[in-house]
Every structure is written in structure tokens, then in C-alpha cells.
Amino acid sequence: MATLSASPSPNPNPNFRSPTDQTDHDPESLPHMELHPSSDQDPTPNSNPNFHAVLPTPPEAIAPAAAAAPSLLHISFNQDHGCFAAGIDHGFRIYNCDPFREIFRRDFDRGGGIGVVEMLFRCNILALVGGGPDPQYPPNKVMIWDDHQSRCIGELSFRSEVRSVRLRRDRIVVVLEQKIFVYNFADLKLLHQIETIANPKGLCAVSQGVGSLVLVCPGLQKGQVRVEHYASKRTKFIMAHDSRIVCFALSQDGQLLATASSKGTLVRIFNTVDGSLLQEVRRGADRAEIYSLAFSSNAQWLAVSSDKGTVHVFSLKINGGSPGIDRSQSASDPVTSPHSSLSFIKGVLPKYFSSEWSVAQFRLVEGSQYIVAFGHQKNTVVILGIDGSFYRCQFDPVNGGEMTQLEYHNFLKPEAAF
CATH class of the missing domain: 2.40.10 (Thrombin, subunit H)
Incomplete structure (x- = not known):
């Protein structure tokens, strides 16, 4: 159970009072907390909580x-x-x-x-x-x-x-070791709480597209993920892996889910609505710790980083599995992902030989921890390292292979000029 305290705001910021959608749960059936603003707080929510002003840097x-x-x-x-x-x-x-x-x-x-x-x-x-x-x-x-x-x-x-926090314009999600709390952003009322299996990494993902909230978290069993569709008030459990879940990611609209287990060899992509497996891709043959997964904005690509020191980019071939996502391919888009050269005898040899492999790769320092996301420029990937490294790379969507490094910085160095 959480407790809340709030400081009086002599000059309250309207961006804190985000517009909210309809409550997805009966507020009478759940414990809640209230933010008690000072008497001079403007009760009118700001119509645009996501203003894009650059954060100021006060001299002090x-x-x-x-x-x-x-x-x-x-x-x-x-x-x-x-x-x-x-x-x-x-x-x-x-x-x-x-x-x-x-x-x-x-x-x-x-x-x-x-x-x-x-x-x-x-x-x-x-x-x-x-x-x-x-x-x-x-x-x-x-x-x-x-x-x-x-x-x-x-x-x-x-x-x-x-363990972690996730924000949307309308929700605050707080992740503890074995419990998740979902709050309304405008007044910090508790809307929902979820029990999970031990979750020391604070695994949780929320959709960010305009519309209803989709939340993914570990279930109560090893290898299971729980998907909450708040608009339809539906909960879907997916047995994604036999081993413990160590990483997952949602597409922006919450319709696609990518998962990885402690084995770190396969990444699976699911439809969050019906739980169906849409695609499976192979990072490698040996065990690895997956650090991050990321969908591109149009859900055409998936990036994966691991302790093997390589970032992989996979092509997603999900046709009709995610309504509303533009899956149209241009002449420069790949038609197929690389497969093993022995894929013609799949069903005879182990599944390894018919696996879908990454289109593009970028080599980093093995053993160091990196997270990855797709850049705003076409076919680019941004990689952040726990050592302070920043990489921007570009991949060839047709020919694949090694990515081209476009930029590198160490953002922790005090002498760095910005």
C-alpha cells in the first residue's frame, strides 16, 4: 500500500494536470489516494501536457x-x-x-x-x-x-x-518487486494493483500511442507475461517462454509484444489481443543476457541488445497481425530475413537451422550493458551504454550486414562540449 504526500504549489505547473480518459476500473472497488493541491491551484487541466519546450538550464x-x-x-x-x-x-x-x-x-x-x-x-x-x-x-x-x-x-x-516507473500522459505506473500500482496522473488516485512473480528488474511496458492503455508485466508463473487491456477491461496471459522472462517491449500502440527469456537465444513476437505467436527470430545459438528490445515506430523492425556485445536488427513480417500499423513495403524494404543456408531441410535438423536471423548487426564491447532504440532518422539505431557511450548507427534495409557508425560520444565526460 502506498501513501502520498504533496507539497503546496504556490505556482502550480499546469503540465502536471494532464487530461485523463475515462477511468478503466470502478473507483469504488479500489483503494485510492488524493492529491490535495493548495487553494490557489488552477483546477483546469492543461489541454496540452506534452508541450515540447526544451528543459531550461538554470545557472545554479x-x-x-x-x-x-x-x-x-x-x-x-x-x-x-x-x-x-x-x-x-x-x-x-x-x-x-x-x-x-x-x-x-x-x-x-x-x-x-x-x-x-x-x-x-x-x-x-x-x-x-x-x-x-x-x-x-x-x-x-x-x-x-x-x-x-x-x-x-x-x-x-x-x-x-x-524497481521502476513508467509514465504516460494519463497514468503513473510504479513497479515493486512483486506488485505493480497504476495511478491516475491528474489526481494520483490508485486505479489498479497487480501481483507479479518476483520482478527484481522492474520489468513493465506501457503503450504510448494515443488511445487506450495496454500494460505488460510478468505473470505469476515463470515464462508468463500478463497483458492488461484497460479499454476493454480484458486480461490476457501469454506463456511466452519455458524459462524466466528477462526482457520485453511493446509497440507504440500496444498491439505487438516482443519477449526474451533467460536463455537469450530466441525473441518471440506476439499479438497482445489474442496472445498468438506471430514471429520468432534468433539472436544466436549460445546463451546470452538480453538487455533491451525495441520496436521501430512503424513496427517494421525490432532491435535487440545483449551481453554478447552485438546489437541486432530484425525485419518483422507481420501481415494483418496488428491492425492500424502501416505494414506497406517500399522498393527499399526487405522482402525476407536471412535464414540458415540449411533451411531447406527444416523439420529434419534442429530448429536452429531454419531460424530467422538478423538483417543487420553492430559490434560493441562484450560484457558491457547497452540499451537500444530506433532513431528519428530513417534506418538509424541509437545505442546507450552504462559506461556513458552514445552511438548512432545506420543499417542497410536491403543488403543488411554490419551497420555504419555515424556518431559516438561519451556523455559522462565532464570535458565534453555540448
Whole structure:
């Protein structure tokens, strides 16, 4: 059970009061919490909570360059992959992906470790969770930070550590070790809570397309994922793998789900509505730890990063499996994915020989952790490393093969010029 406290807002930011859709659950049947604003708060929600103003950099927020690079505790992309956030041992930073540049930083005077930074597109509202050896906030609290006011305007407190946070314009999703809470963004009322299997990584994905919310989380069994369709009030359980689920991703509209298990050899793509398996692709033959999965905006491509030091891009051939997604192919689009040269005798030899392999690859440092997303430029991939590395690469959709590196930066180096 969470508890909430909120700070009075002498100059409340209208972007915190996002428009909401109809409540998907009966509010009388669920426990809830209320945000009690100060009497002078504007009760009218802002019609555009996702304004795209660049986050300002107040002079007092910029600290002198340190002698050494900060320790990175967290990295994550925002919802449209146009920005990313870094939680460090004394604050957090926000970067633009294209063109690459630091657009904001906040260094805290005391403590300062931020273990989770979740952006809401490009608006001034962030969700922060303390982390590291000297956390800025208790690790069992989600702080709602308004950077126009340079302070926290609310908090959600829990009995155990927060593993991750997901934001939409209308919802806040908080993930604990074995429970997930879904809140209404406008008033922080609790709408739903979900029990999960042990989830130390805080695995959770929410759709970001305009329309109804689709939420995916681990189920109560090993290898199972749970899909919540809030518009239709339907819950779908999918037995995705025999082994433990370690990573998954949703397409923007929530209609496609990609999953990977602790084996790390196969990635499966499902229809979230009926749970059907639409496609299966092979990362490799040996075990690997999958760090991230990402769909392209049109769900034509899937990117995968792992501890093997290679980012793979797969072509998705999902025809009619996801209504509303533009699956039309141009002359430059691939018709097929690479298959094993022995695929003509599939059914005789093991499944390995008839697997669908990646169209394109990019080699990185083996053993280091990277997350991946598709860039806003056509056929580009953005890769972020826990070592502070930023790569932008381009792949050939027709011929495939090794990607071309377009750009590299180390965003943790204090001497870097932005």
C-alpha cells in the first residue's frame, strides 16, 4: 500500500494536470489516494501536457566540472526515443538524441544519487527514485519533480523499494518487486494493483500511442507475461517462454509484444489481443543476457541488445497481425530475413537451422550493458551504454550486414562540449 504526500504549489505547473480518459476500473472497488493541491491551484487541466519546450538550464543547476566522470546509476529513453535520461551519483541529466547534446542537468548538494529517472516525453515533469550508495531520496519513494519549480510537488511512498516507473500522459505506473500500482496522473488516485512473480528488474511496458492503455508485466508463473487491456477491461496471459522472462517491449500502440527469456537465444513476437505467436527470430545459438528490445515506430523492425556485445536488427513480417500499423513495403524494404543456408531441410535438423536471423548487426564491447532504440532518422539505431557511450548507427534495409557508425560520444565526460 502506498501513501502520498504533496507539497503546496504556490505556482502550480499546469503540465502536471494532464487530461485523463475515462477511468478503466470502478473507483469504488479500489483503494485510492488524493492529491490535495493548495487553494490557489488552477483546477483546469492543461489541454496540452506534452508541450515540447526544451528543459531550461538554470545557472545554479550547473556545477563546476568534476575531476572525474560521475557514476552512472540509470539510463532510459523517453517515450518517443528523442531524448534520454541519466541518473548519476549526485543528480540527473537529460540529453537530446538528434542532434546529440546535453539539454539539462541538475546536481544535488547533498547525497544526490538518482536510481530511476523517468521522463514524460519532453515536458517538465519527471519521476525520480533515489539510488546508489548515497541516495537523494529513499529508494521506496517515487518523487514527482517539476523542473519549472525546481522541486518535488508530490511523492508516492511504498513499503518496499521501487524497481521502476513508467509514465504516460494519463497514468503513473510504479513497479515493486512483486506488485505493480497504476495511478491516475491528474489526481494520483490508485486505479489498479497487480501481483507479479518476483520482478527484481522492474520489468513493465506501457503503450504510448494515443488511445487506450495496454500494460505488460510478468505473470505469476515463470515464462508468463500478463497483458492488461484497460479499454476493454480484458486480461490476457501469454506463456511466452519455458524459462524466466528477462526482457520485453511493446509497440507504440500496444498491439505487438516482443519477449526474451533467460536463455537469450530466441525473441518471440506476439499479438497482445489474442496472445498468438506471430514471429520468432534468433539472436544466436549460445546463451546470452538480453538487455533491451525495441520496436521501430512503424513496427517494421525490432532491435535487440545483449551481453554478447552485438546489437541486432530484425525485419518483422507481420501481415494483418496488428491492425492500424502501416505494414506497406517500399522498393527499399526487405522482402525476407536471412535464414540458415540449411533451411531447406527444416523439420529434419534442429530448429536452429531454419531460424530467422538478423538483417543487420553492430559490434560493441562484450560484457558491457547497452540499451537500444530506433532513431528519428530513417534506418538509424541509437545505442546507450552504462559506461556513458552514445552511438548512432545506420543499417542497410536491403543488403543488411554490419551497420555504419555515424556518431559516438561519451556523455559522462565532464570535458565534453555540448
